Every structure is written in structure tokens, then in C-alpha cells.
Amino acid sequence: MSESPPDFEGYSCPLPLPPGDRVVLGHGSGGRLSRDLLTRLLLPALGTAAPRHLDDSAVLQFGSELLAFTTDSHVVSPLFFPGGDIGRLAVCGTVNDLAMVGARPMALTAGFVLEEGLEFGELGRILESMAQAAREAGVYIAAGDTKVVQRGAADKMFINTSGVGWVAPGQAISGAGAKPGDVVLLSGPIGDHGMAVLSAREDLGFETDLVSDVAPLNHMVHAMCEAGPVNALRDPTRGGLATALKEIADQSGVSIELHEKTIPVRPAVRAACELMGFDPLHVANEGKLVACVPAEASERVLEAMRASRYGEEACRIGEVGHGTRGRVTLQTAIGGTRLIDMLAGEMLPRIC
């Protein structure tokens, strides 16, 4: 805190927050540093005003109903990328956070921070994209807010979308529900979103094959829940599949074993990851989910996924086990075993 001005009433972090006393890009990665920021600063400082642990959405008793409530701010750069834009991303991201706790998304809010000088044409296109995604998901954009900051005080446009969903009695799903014996299902190839956004920033030479998967998953989740019980769900966004599964393993107190050969990665995504030195397991997705499902229901649930628009390439990628709690291992294609952990630093800032 030595760099604080003299009249600064210093706030002491309850726990040390490496590296240093300032926010770095990695704190927005969705991985290890994000988790540190949350558990070491945000939650302790908010104290009893906030829950101890956070799922993709909070689930609250609301009168006689169960309400799911969530928020996401979107800062993706550039605003438009192959397969989508910040508007579609903002709607789908929040719809999916609601779906991941078993809720039926009902309504969203949209909070815009606009930089002075933004073209109405760009804003209009993004709004139409939001409307289209909302119609597809079947949600209503019930309220909004617009702030404008002077040139240079924001990068074109940030969009916050918050959402509410209805949870049927007894139907709440959490990252804490995975059980030994469960089968791990993945709804399709990983890494598409992250590499598509990267391709919109840099000339990778094979952009045409890199397309974001950004999509609303609520209809697929609904079909999955009808087909059989779903014990745990998560959408592997920031931090990728590895982070999502590590979170499930931690929350549920189980081990997870994955089979590398069964995890689908499109050739263009694999090539781009190799070029950039990225692990596809850590690259963000915006239209994928991973589910832990009792073995006896897994074929039915997998069929329901494959019959859904965004789950045609769904597959089984591993099992939940009795091993060390929170341990995620990967049986590699060449026969070895690798420990899987959350994304450590920051790979691709402003991916969502």
C-alpha cells in the first residue's frame, strides 16, 4: 500500500494478493487469479452482504418461487468477430449462466457504457444482434441503462447483461452436484470462441475456419433435464474446459478423469493453438457446456444433446471418480497422465 496517497485510508487485503498490490489483466482471466481476487478480496470485503461461494448464477427463494439471478459484463475486443459480436455474446453469456443452474431464463437487463464518438451504425447492429439472440433464447430485455464516457475513458462499448430465470421446484443444478460414477459429457468441440476472437485481432492466416460458437444453450439444457437427471453443469467460458472441470471437481469434492482422444477440437483451432502456444483446454467457449450425469442416464442425455441445435457433436469425455478431491487428470493421446489445472495467468485478455 506504499504507493497510496497520504490521505488514503488504506484497505488491507484479508489475504495477500499476488502479484503486487494492483489489478493485472490475469485477474480477469476467469482462471486462478480471478478466483484469488474473488476469494481473497471481493467476498471478504463484501462480508455478510455476499454469499461465501458463487455458482454461475445465484439461486434465491423469491416469495413462493425459486429465482436464479446472474450478471456478466462484456468487454470483448473487437466488438465484431467471426460468428458473433458483443451483443450476441452479452445475451448468450447471461442466458447460459442461468441455464447452468437449471433455470429457465426469463428476462435480461442491458447496461451500456458507451465511448463518446461511437457510431450509431455500430450500436444499431449490436442492438439488433442482441434482439435476435434474445428472441432465439426466448428471453425479454426488460430494462436498460446507458452511460456515456468521454473519448479515451472506455474502449468503444461495454455491455453488462444481468438475468433472472425461474427454477422449477427441486430442479436447481450446481457445480457441487457431481458424484463418483457420473459420466462427463461435452456438447461439442472446444476453443472456437477464443480463437475466433484472436483471429479478428491478429492475422493468423486461416481465419475463415475460426468461427465463434457463441449461442444460447437454454433449450439444450431443458432437453437434457427432461431426458434424465443432470448432476452438475457448467459452461466452459473464460479459463476454458480445464477451469470449468477443475471448479466442478473442487465444488463437488470429487476427482475427474478425462480422455484426451475423446475431446473434440476443430483442426483450425488446433492449428491456431499450436501456432500461438495455447492449450485448447484453456481457451474460452461461449456455446458449449460440460455436464456430469449418472451413468445410467448418460446415453439418454447424450441423445438429447445431439438432437439439439448446438449439441450435434456432443460426446463423452470422461468420468467422475473417487480419487483425490479436486483432482482432474487427463489420459493423454500417447498414453500418459497429465494433471489439469485452472488457467494460471492471462492468455487472451478481453475474450468476452
Next chain:
Amino acid sequence: MSESPPDFEGYSCPLPLPPGDRVVLGHGSGGRLSRDLLTRLLLPALGTAAPRHLDDSAVLQFGSELLAFTTDSHVVSPLFFPGGDIGRLAVCGTVNDLAMVGARPMALTAGFVLEEGLEFGELGRILESMAQAAREAGVYIAAGDTKVVQRGAADKMFINTSGVGWVAPGQAISGAGAKPGDVVLLSGPIGDHGMAVLSAREDLGFETDLVSDVAPLNHMVHAMCEAGPVNALRDPTRGGLATALKEIADQSGVSIELHEKTIPVRPAVRAACELMGFDPLHVANEGKLVACVPAEASERVLEAMRASRYGEEACRIGEVGHGTRGRVTLQTAIGGTRLIDMLAGEMLPRIC
């Protein structure tokens, strides 16, 4: 649209949006230009995915319950100002938007956009301030999200707070409910917040007397509703008291007559406004409300306001009439009559 790149699929605004084809600071003023942006671009582009008109909060049927849902992004500069900070502002702003539709605020979400390099000390103080305001209002911060952007892509910190509230059957209040014969009540002196933030930016010479009024008003609204019917409510934030009353007059299809002598303005605020050429009627408040109440209930409601922590200086400032719909007039202190309109341009950017 001539400055668009060649591959830009132009979006045509449904109605022309003066001035020009780009966002200007005035579009975030909360006044006339904000209204234009909303009605000419945002709502038409969102189409059937959004409501035709927006109150401070949306009120939705949620199973068997009525749910109020709202959002606000906060970009105030500087982050700390006399009487408050962006954290207290973010919690109170959303709590008050819920209270203005007659809802009991239940839970908030907090979405942070942080600039790389922000000190944890500042963030921690702001989080503690949010927690304190949440405890005072009796709301729970149920979910959150943190994004980090590189240095220069945001100005330190923006906070979005969205909120849900419970509306008792038949208790929803709207800006459209004012009726001829209603008395207009104001909860205290106006202009405090706007001039306090300005004083934190510029050296006005009498800063010590300029203190923001930022406060949660939900407990006062609850007491007012117990004391008698409240036909219309609004918190005069961006755009000030003039804009709030013009909105009520428009929405309710009534005229409103105000008495200048009865509208309280603290001496320091009046002096600062004169120095800067501002009309206190257009300066933002963050801990005030204006209510239209049936005459027969107005004394009881006024008493309830004065018995509340943030309503001690509440007073009667005018009446709702049968005159031209949407017309707000001010009987000036020197005996004239002045038409009151929304804030036209932008007076104080990034006030909230």
C-alpha cells in the same frame, strides 16, 4: 454513415438522431438526448424483445409473484467524492430504482470492469462501501462478475449493479400514476450530489459544504406506502428534478405546477450553481425522491417522510393539474411563470 469501413453493413436509425451519427456525451445525460437515444434507436432496434416504455424498473409476473428488475451502470468520476464513492452510489442507485416502483429490494448483482493497474486498496474501500450500503438497505449482493481491461481502455473502474425486488400484490407504483389534484412532495434539498461530484473535480472554493446525498431510500418509500397511497414516484437522478417531473407529467398525461420558493436548495449548492451557470432543477440527486400523492393523504405521507432518516427536510413543492398534458410550470419566486423541460444537453458528464 460515410465514415464506415467498406465492409460495414450499415444500420439505419429508424429516426434521425441529432446531432450527427455518433454518440455524444449528452446521450448519457439522463435528459432529452438520452430519451432520444432510447426511443429512436435502442427500443426500435430491440423490437419486440424489449418493452415500449421503461420505468425506473421493469415489473414482471414471475410465477405467482411480481418481480421488479432493473440495472444501472456507474461511471462516476472521480471514484471518491464528498459524501460517498462509486460503491455506495452503485448500491443506492439500484436500490432506489427498485423502490421507485414500489418494490422491496431483495438482491443485487455487481459487475465490475476494472482497468489494469487499479490499486487493490481503492477496490477494497469501494467494496466495503458497497457492503455497508447493502446492509443499510437490507439487500444481498447475490452474484458478481469481474472483467479487467488493459490500461487506457477504461477509466479505473465501472460498476454495474442490477437488482430484483418483490412487489406486493396491487402495490406497483409507476411514473404514469399521477392524477390531477395530487400533491407533489419532495424529500429534501436538491442538487447536492451533482455539485459534490463537481467539487471533487474542480476547485470551487467552498467544497466543505458540498456533500453528496447518496442514500438508499427504500425504507422511506416503505413508510410512505404504509401512510397512504402514493400515485407516482421517481428519484431525480441524472437530469435532475426538472427531468423527473417532466417524465411523470408525460407518462401520466397531466400538468404539474411547482412553486419555486418551496423547492429547497442548500446555500452552498445554490452558490456553486450560480458560479457554474447551472440550474439546480437540472442537477443530479442520488438520495432524493419526488412523489405525487392524493391531497387527502399528503399530510400523512409527508409526516412519514419527515420521520425517515433521509426525508427530514421533506416538503410540498406543487400540485398535479388538469392543464396541458406533459406541461410542467414553475411559479418563480418573483411572481412569474416558467416552463420546465428536461435537461437539453450535457451539464456534468459522469455524474453517476
